Amino acid sequence: MPTPESIDNLPSWVTAAFDGYRTAEVTTLTPRGSPSTFPLSGRWDPRTGTFLFTTSVGFARKARNVRRNPRMAILWSYPVGSDLRPAPVVLVQGDGKVHDDLAANAAAFAGMADAWADLQPSFRMIWSSARWRWWCRYYLTRIFIECTPRRIRAWRDGDTSKPPFEARL
Amino acid sequence: MAALGRLLARAKGLGHAVLTVIGADGYPVSAPAAMGAIEGESALLDADETLLEIDNRERTASLLAHRHDEHMSGIEQVALQGMITAESAGLRFHASAGQAFRAPKSAVLNNFLIGVVTRLRGRAELRRLGQALPDLERVLRETTRGGK
Numbered sequence: 140m141p142t143p144e145s146i147d148n149l150p151s152w153v154t155a156a157f158d159g160y161r162t163a164e165v166t167t168l169t170p171r172g173s174p175s176t177f178p179l180s181g182r183w184d185p186r187t188g189t190f191l192f193t194t195s196v197g198f199a200r201k202a203r204n205v206r207r208n209p210r211m212a213i214l215w216s217y218p219v220g221s222d223l224r225p226a227p228v229v230l231v232q233g234d235g236k237v238h239d240d241l242a243a244n245a246a247a248f249a250g251m252a253d254a255w256a257d258l259q260p261s262f263r264m265i266w267s268s269a270r271w272r273w274w275c276r277y278y279l280t281r282i283f284i285e286c287t288p289r290r291i292r293a294w295r296d297g298d299t300s301k302p303p304f305e306a307r308l
Numbered sequence: 309m310a311a312l313g314r315l316l317a318r319a320k321g322l323g324h325a326v327l328t329v330i331g332a333d334g335y336p337v338s339a340p341a342a343m344g345a346i347e348g349e350s351a352l353l354d355a356d357e358t359l360l361e362i363d364n365r366e367r368t369a370s371l372l373a374h375r376h377d378e379h380m381s382g383i384e385q386v387a388l389q390g391m392i393t394a395e396s397a398g399l400r401f402h403a404s405a406g407q408a409f410r411a412p413k414s415a416v417l418n419n420f421l422i423g424v425v426t427r428l429r430g431r432a433e434l435r436r437l438g439q440a441l442p443d444l445e446r447v448l449r450e451t452t453r454g455g456k
Contacts, residue, residue, distance in 0.1 A: 161376065161378065161380055162374070162376065162380075164326045164328075164338055164372055164374075166328045166336040166338055166370065167336075168330075168336065169389075171368075172330070172368070173330075173368040173369075173370065173389055174328040174329065174330060174336045174368065174369065174370040174389075175370055175387070175389065176326060176328050176336075176338065176370045176371075176372040176387060177372065177385070177387060178372065178374045178376075178385060180380075195426045195430065196426070196429075196430040196433045196434060196437075197425060197426025197427065197428070197429035197430035197433065198426070198429065199429075199430075199433045199436075210334055210335045210336065211335075211336065212328065212335060212336035212337060212338050214326055214328075214338040214339075214340075216324070216326060216338075216340045217324055217374070217375075219375075219376065219377065219378055220377075220378040220380075228340060230337065230338060230339075230359075232331075232333075232335040232336070232337065233335075239437055239439075240439075241434075241437070241439050241440075241441070241442050242439075242442045242447075244442075245442040245443075245444055245447045246447050246450075246451060249444075249447050249448055249451045250451065258379070258380060259379060259380040260379055260380075260381070260415065261380070261381065261411075261415040261418055261419060262380075264415055264416075264419055265419050265422075269445065271419060271423075272444060272445070273445075274419070274420070274423040275419060275422055275423040275426065276423075276427075276441060276444060277423070277426035277427045277429075277430030277431070277441070278422050278423060278426040278430075279444055280430060280441055280442060280444070289335070290335075292359075297340075299339055299340065299356040299359050300356055300358070
């Protein structure tokens with residue numbers, strides 16, 4: 140088994156999945172300790188080495204889960220929207236931190252919403268109209284979940300039966 | 309319950325599924341899963357048993373199936389909770405709860421419903437957090453944007 144790499148030194152085909160896949164499958168732990176998995180759009184910040192996901196204040200259960208138990212997993216396995224061939228599968232396990240200062244989040248979200256609108260026409264409809272922004276004001280009020288990775292395993296051709304590239308914090 | 313069997317069938321139809329269990333270190337571990345035959349409230353799965361640290365124990369698990377297109381249209385997802393057991397034919401997921409969501413084809417209807425649902429749920433969360441709804445329009449003016 141090769142020695143795990145540093146998370147600061149991820150190969151480009153791994154970060155290409157972070158940047159190219161539209162959604163990741165994000166798992167948090169329920170109060171009973173069971174996994175709960177939902178697709179989320181997020182982004183990788185290479186400067187901080189963390190992953191940032193946002194969820195509406197109206198869909199906050201996953202944030203409550205992370206507050207209670209920070210252990211989470213993120214799987215990139217759905218390559219729709221990316222032109223990566225072969226399509227990698229990447230599994231990140233790490234610790235989540237919830238940022239729920241809603242006023243501060245609103246300013247941060249305003250800075251990232253244009254990029255989101257470029258990817259998702261139905262969101263552009265909301266974001267580009269003051270009336271829709273008002274109607275969806277609770278949807279646009281976001282809670283941030285930041286995940287610091289502890290372990291990353293990645294399979295370049297998506298075949299998880301093969302030995303993975305592995306990195307640890 | 310027939311409803312869980314229907315959810316499993318709907319999940320299978322989505323074509324992309326992910327199975328998640330809790331690893332020995334306490335972190336969730338997820339792997340892509342191919343869904344096979346459905347029997348009652350359970351489904352046979354083909355997933356990497358080594359990655360998922362599968363042994364003879366019955367373990368709590370989640371099964372998510374979802375799809376969307378490159379523009380994030382046509383979003384559909386089925387999220388199930390249950391238990392996983394190993395069989396000679398593969399892994400068997402026994403569903404105990406689940407929910408499904410399919411976005412309406414009309415973006416106007418979709419966004420209308422998003423506004424309704426998040427307002428209903430968001431008010432309760434704001435009370436939990438003890439915070440007021442931020443003034444997004446003021447934030448946009450201060451960040452000199454004002455919407456596209």
